[in-house]
Amino acid sequence: xxxxxxxxxxxxxxxxxxxxxxxxxxxxxxxxxxxxxxxxxxxxxxxxxxxxxxxxxxxxxxxxxxxxxxxxxxxxxxxxxxxxxxxxxxxxxxxxxxxxxxxxxxxxxxxxxxxxxxxxxxxxxxxxxxxxxxxxxxxxxxxxxxxxxxxxxxxxxxxxxxxxxxxxxxxxxxxxxxxxxxxxxxxxxxxxxxxxxxxxxxxxxxxxxxxxxxxxxxxxxxxxxxxxxxxxxxxxxxxxxxxxxxxxxxxxxxxxxxxxxxxxxxxxxxxxxxxxxxxxxxxxxxxxxxxxxxxxxxxxxxxxxxxxxxxxxxxxxxxxxxxxxxxxxxxxxxxxxxxxxxxxxxxxxxxxxxxxxxxxxxxxxxxxxxxxxxxxxxxxxxxxxxxxxxxxxxxxxxxxxxxxxxxxxxxxxxxxxxxxxxxxxxxxxxxxxxxxxxxxxxxxxxxxxxxxxxxxxxxxxxxxxxxxxxxxxxxxx
Ligand code: FAD
Ligand code: ZN
Numbered sequence: 309x310x311x312x313x314x315x316x317x318x319x320x321x322x323x324x325x326x327x328x329x330x331x332x333x334x335x336x337x338x339x340x341x342x343x344x345x346x347x348x349x350x351x352x353x354x355x356x357x358x359x360x361x362x363x364x365x366x367x368x369x370x371x372x373x374x375x376x377x378x379x380x381x382x383x384x385x386x387x388x389x390x391x392x393x394x395x396x397x398x399x400x401x402x403x404x405x406x407x408x409x410x411x412x413x414x415x416x417x418x419x420x421x422x423x424x425x426x427x428x429x430x431x432x433x434x435x436x437x438x439x440x441x442x443x444x445x446x447x448x449x450x451x452x453x454x455x456x457x458x459x460x461x462x463x464x465x466x467x468x469x470x471x472x473x474x475x476x477x478x479x480x481x482x483x484x485x486x487x488x489x490x491x492x493x494x495x496x497x498x499x500x501x502x503x504x505x506x507x508x509x510x511x512x513x514x515x516x517x518x519x520x521x522x523x524x525x526x527x528x529x530x531x532x533x534x535x536x537x538x539x540x541x542x543x544x545x546x547x548x549x550x551x552x553x554x555x556x557x558x559x560x561x562x563x564x565x566x567x568x569x570x571x572x573x574x575x576x577x578x579x580x581x582x583x584x585x586x587x588x589x590x591x592x593x594x595x596x597x598x599x600x601x602x603x604x605x606x607x608x609x610x611x612x613x614x615x616x617x618x619x620x621x622x623x624x625x626x627x628x629x630x631x632x633x634x635x636x637x638x639x640x641x642x643x644x645x646x647x648x649x650x651x652x653x654x655x656x657x658x659x660x661x662x663x664x665x666x667x668x669x670x671x672x673x674x675x676x677x678x679x680x681x682x683x684x685x686x687x688x689x690x691x692x693x694x695x696x697x698x699x700x701x702x703x704x705x706x707x708x709x710x711x712x713x714x715x716x717x718x719x720x721x722x723x724x725x726x727x728x729x730x731x732x733x734x735x736x737x738x739x740x741x742x743x744x745x746x747x748x749x750x751x752x753x754x755x756x757x758x759x760x761x762x763x764x765x766x767x768x769x770x771x772x773x774x775x776x777x778x779x780x781x782x783x784x785x
Contacts, residue, residue, distance in 0.1 A: 361522040365485045377401040377777075383454040387745075388747040389746035433446075467599075470698055483522045484520065487774070492507065534606045551620060558619075571593050580655075583643065655706040662741060669734045689706040690703070
């Protein structure tokens with residue numbers, strides 16, 4: 309027993325959701341207490357899984373009256389400890405999981421919208437859209453388990469931001485249970501709606517600190533008929549930026565993904581993922597994975613990408629390139645990109661960064677950051693990859709061979725501090741797409757101005773004066 313919640317209140321909470329919506333046994337609690345990076349270990353005695361907005365509202369209302377904190381959770385794939393409960397006898401916390409709220413309430417093909425509940429798994433949303441000949445563009449490596457409410461609460465990015473924007477840009481309406489248990493019903497499906505402040509935006513990217521998202525209405529797009537994917541080899545990172553500018557001019561809005569991989573990143577994938585194959589004949593310092601999607605048919609699309617790459621080869625901008633000739637080959641290319649984080653584990657302990665800079669300054673960032681970390685830790689392996697078309701690099705670091713793993717992880721704060729300072733110096737951000745959670749609270753205080761922090765605190769104080777929604781996340785204690 310880690311928390312002291314009055315037994316009568318526990319009984320009332322149980323009654324709201326019934327036995328199917330309640331977890332209390334330590335073995336059943338386990339999946340809700342571990343997180344994907346194993347940086348934190350959650351502590352809680354009670355997980356509640358409401359099946360409806362009314363149940364969620366009743367739970368939060370009751371918690372608010374009894375001073376019990378609520379930690380929202382979706383697929384628990386977040387990377388910054390945002391969904392980690394830290395219950396203590398003095399300050400009890402419960403986990404509020406959206407996983408039983410997984411209905412698609414409405415898909416309106418003519419309005420190009422889908423209204424779904426917070427517990428909908430992202431891949432299921434994508435499939436529902438595809439069945440209606442529509443496209444839901446949010447796409448992340450965790451899409452098989454992350455959920456819409458988590459995606460919106462972290463303002464998730466992923467691989468199609470270049471063309472369709474982050475999660476925020478896909479939302480037209482939102483339904484949220486506020487910290488006092490009232491429901492903000494903003495589930496409108498309008499593309500034009502200038503009626504005062506755009507309140508839904510407050511809750512998107514708020515990591516559960518301002519309320520519990522129960523449902524959202526999101527934009528859909530036409531389902532692409534043709535998709536073409538290629539991997540190209542580059543002599544240096546500057547070529548990636550030049551290629552990005554050129555690809556956008558030549559391919560326009562058809563360019564939907566533009567992902568960078570360093571040779572070191574690919575080497576880890578080739579070494580530790582049995583299914584991985586070298587994409588090109590000769591190794592190169594950098595690789596790009598490009599994808600275009602069009603309303604035309606497949607053959608025309610492949611030709612368009614190949615023509616573009618042919619021009620780039622001729623002018624010497626790229627060293628080599630290969631376009632996918634089948635869906636299996638396309639998947640093989642994406643597997644290389646999506647497996648980097650996992651494969652990196654094979655090389656030992658790692659330290660992760662998630663920075664963004666203006667696209668035009670990515671090469672400068674990579675040069676400066678690589679030099680800095682190599683000076684600090686000779687032999688450190690830089691595993692740089694990411695959504696370079698958005699200026700977002702996961703500048704991950706793997707321990708030097710032979711170094712003690714724990715000694716390397718001890719350098720987390722100093723190394724990420726240096727890397728983040730370089731990004732910020734270049735006009736960038738220390739948190740491009742993963743959020744703040746518990747992991748980057750200190751960085752937020754370091755890099756954001758007093759005025760910005762004051763505004764955030766004022767909003768938090770106004771919406772959640774008792775501080776019951778996800779305490780300690782983003783702004784700290
Ligand atoms: P959770 O982890 O459960 O929660 C995340 C945060 O949102 C927490 O603060 C939680 O309290 C809050 N929250 C969850 N549900 C709600 C709700 N209903 N109401 C209010 N608050 C809520 N992220 C990217 O942006 N881009 C990527 O490319 C990307 N790739 C990833 C790849 C892998 C392999 C993994 C493991 C993660 C990746 N992530 C990525 C991070 C993560 O998947 C995303 O942040 C995702 O959006 C989190 O969704 P979730 O449902 O798992 O949320
Ligand atoms: Zn990413």
